[in-house]
Amino acid sequence: MSRGRGRRWAVVLFVAFVVMPIVEIVVLIQVGQVIGPWWTILLLVLDSIIGAWLIKREGRRAWAALRDRIETGRMPHRELADGALIVLGGALMLTPGFVTDGLGILLILPATRPLFRRLLTSYATNSVVRKTSPGPTGGGAVVRGEVIDPPE
Template sequence: MMRLLLFLAFLVVPVLEIWLLIQVGQVIGGWTTVAVLIAVSMLGAWLVRREGRRAWRALQESLQTGRMPDRELADAGIILVGGTLLLTPGFLSDVVGMACLLPVTRPAMRRLGSWFFERRIKRMAAASPYAHLFPTQPGGAEPGGPVSGRVVHGKVVHGEVLREDREP
């Protein structure tokens, strides 16, 4: 399913970009369209530099205070994606790239990315041959199963592991 979606994305998105470039070029002219694309790329390069520096400072501050830099790392990744999209010629990629770079829209992009990766990880875990080891109930881990940071209530049996393959 994911392969089909990627195939369609790599097929449909460039066709949409070319179509939109032609439509905009017919309205404002070819050279003006090229000038707008160059101006947006220059603005994007300036934004990537500015926001990248901010993300780097925030990352350093969180590491110095001993805090896990989860939000800062996510922002850095989103800024990288946004910069890459702004370097790609086309108006659709520019809109998504700007949404990744602007501080007001980046939290929404962070939530979207978090939602996407959470779904992807759950789907991969369910398809794993070890899926039976990880409970899917909202209550958390079950007695005897893996503990994921929660207290597991149940009967505890103390004992010793004996290995027969060892020599005495």
């Protein structure tokens, strides 16, 4: 692993395990001071129930779309990205707190998922290009082929 990638992962882990819990605690305290502790707990429980329902509904839709796409012999680009975003959103919904729940819901909702799908696709494309381009950071591999199913 290169030094830059190692540092990047260290920052990601620091944010995930140190910064986010602090942010969640601050937000929980602020919400609790405004609406009271019992209403805050009730809101977290309702948030979890709605999130679980949403994950189940969108997960089933994504699975059906993936199966349909595969059965018709087409590449399931969009469906795989949607599935990954729903799983990530579900993981965020499992963590207690309003910030991660809000981000999780944004990843799961059909109205906002296309934005995150584009970000995920862009990240994946840049990662593949970086690894396969010639040079000190790339592998130099060239894959020749023909596009059979153009992107939608």
